[in-house]
Amino acid sequence: xxxxxxxxxxxxxxxxxxxxxxxxHALMECKVATKVWKYNYxxxxxxxxxxxxxxxxxxxxxxxxxKREVEFVVTVWKEIWHARNKFIFExxxxxxxxxxxxxxxxxxxxxxxxxxxxxxxxxxxSKQKQWCPPPIGYYKVNVDAAVQAGAQLTGIRVxxxxxxxxxxxxxxxxxxxxxxxVSAAEAEAVKRGMEMAIEAGLSAVIIETDCxxxxxxxxxxxxxxxxxxxAISDIQSYMEKFQPITIQxxxxxxxxxxxxxxxxxxxxxxxxx
Numbered sequence: 001x002x003x004x005x006x007x008x009x010x011x012x013x014x015x016x017x018x019x020x021x022x023x024x025h026a027l028m029e030c031k032v033a034t035k036v037w038k039y040n041y042x043x044x045x046x047x048x049x050x051x052x053x054x055x056x057x058x059x060x061x062x063x064x065x066x067k068r069e070v071e072f073v074v075t076v077w078k079e080i081w082h083a084r085n086k087f088i089f090e091x092x093x094x095x096x097x098x099x100x101x102x103x104x105x106x107x108x109x110x111x112x113x114x115x116x117x118x119x120x121x122x123x124x125x126s127k128q129k130q131w132c133p134p135p136i137g138y139y140k141v142n143v144d145a146a147v148q149a150g151a152q153l154t155g156i157r158v159x160x161x162x163x164x165x166x167x168x169x170x171x172x173x174x175x176x177x178x179x180x181x182v183s184a185a186e187a188e189a190v191k192r193g194m195e196m197a198i199e200a201g202l203s204a205v206i207i208e209t210d211c212x213x214x215x216x217x218x219x220x221x222x223x224x225x226x227x228x229x230x231a232i233s234d235i236q237s238y239m240e241k242f243q244p245i246t247i248q249x250x251x252x253x254x255x256x257x258x259x260x261x262x263x264x265x266x267x268x269x270x271x272x273x
Contacts, residue, residue, distance in 0.1 A: 013025060013026070013030055014088055015030055015031065015032055015084065015087060015088070016030050016031045016032075023053075023054055024051050024052070024053075024054070024057070026080070026081065026084055027054070027077045027080055027081065028049060030084070032080060032083060032084060032087070033080050035096045036076060036079075036080060036096045036099055036100060038096075039096040039097065039100060040076070040096075040100050054077075058070060058074065061073060068111065071107055071110070071111070072103065072104070072107045075103045075106050075107045075110075076099070076100065076103045078103075078106075079099045079100075079102050079103045079106075080099065083099055130253065130254060131250075131254045132254075133161065133162070133163050133164065133165040134161075134162075134163050134206050135163060136163045137163065137204055138163060138204045138205065138206055139160055139161065139162055139163075139168065139197065139202045139204065139205050139206070140160070140161050140205070140206045140208060141158065141159070141160050141193040141194070141196070141197055141205055141206065141207045141208065142158070142159045142160075142161075142193075142208045142209075142250075143156070143157065143158050143159075143186075143189040143190050143192065143193040143207065143208070143209050144156075144157050144186070144189055144209065144210065145157075145182070145185035145186045145188065145189040145211075146185075147181075147182050147185050153174060154174070154185045154188065155172065155173070155174055156171075156172070156173050156174075156185070156188060156189045156192050157170075157171070157172045157173075157189070158170060158171050158172075158189070158192055158193040158196050160193075160196060160197060160200065160202070168200070169196055169200055171192075171196065173192070182211070183211060183213045183214060183228055184228045184231065186209055186211035186213075186214045187211075187214045187217070187228045187231035187232060187235065188231055189209065190207060190209055190214055190218065190231075190235055190247070191231055191234050191235050191238070193207060194207065194235060194238040194239075194241075194242075195238070197242070198238065198241055202242070203242055203243055204242070204243070204244055204245075205242050205245050205246075206245075206246045206247075206248065207245070207246065207247040207248070208248055208249075208250045208254070209247075209249065209250070210249065210250055210251060210252045210254075211249070212249045214228075214232075214235075215247055215248060215249040217232045218232060218235045218236060218239070218247045219247060220236075235247075
């Protein structure tokens with residue numbers, strides 16, 4: 001780059017004055033780099049790596065070194081590069097101890113976040129960890145259903161809260177109408193929540209349920225199954241009465257209030273409002 005800009009540049013390393021200043025030399029051979037590698041790895045194979053481009057070097061390391069260790073080596077390279085720039089342009093020196101400590105802190109933070117993301121993707125965990133109030137001017141309607149298959153009973157719970165998190169309406173009812181499956185019961189819960197919001201004269205609402213199937217059906221992401229076609233049809237008809245409206249999926253931990261009262265409704269002999 002400097003050559004194309006017609007800037008005079010010595011090919012010799014500006015720090016050790018003994019080698020050609022290319023990337024491999026800067027990261028592996030220069031005295032700044034060798035001190036770091038010797039401090040952390042001693043006289044290991046890393047000290048005798050064959051000169052090659054960085055991508056090939058990473059592939060070579062992966063053949064005999066664990067992936068987590070290679071990630072650490074790459075992080076050390078970044079710190080070595082920054083340390084060289086500090087020395088060349090600012091005259092500041094960083095000790096190998098400081099440089100390695102910075103690299104360890106960086107890679108440990110990266111690996112913690114990366115592992116958490118992998119666990120969340122594997123388990124299908126929502127990023128939202130707890131219930132959050134809606135924006136100002138909106139109301140959030142949380143719904144849930146609990147099914148007691150043997151007794152053909154369904155408990156439905158609706159909680160409506162404002163942007164301050166205050167409960168403005170709630171109901172827990174036991175429904176003796178048999179449902180085909182849990183999704184059908186969840187669809188009835190969404191429908192009941194929308195009916196309550198209409199009765200309360202609310203216009204801007206966010207409906208939350210922990211049943212992803214009902215959310216996808218209501219939002220036309222998937223086609224309606226026969227056994228809950230009518231409930232979904234009613235939900236979509238009710239959606240026209242709100243402006244705006246969102247129906248979204250949340251994890252069970254974000255819907256715990258509605259969940260607990262739906263289960264309570266099953267045990268109760270009467271509706272709770």
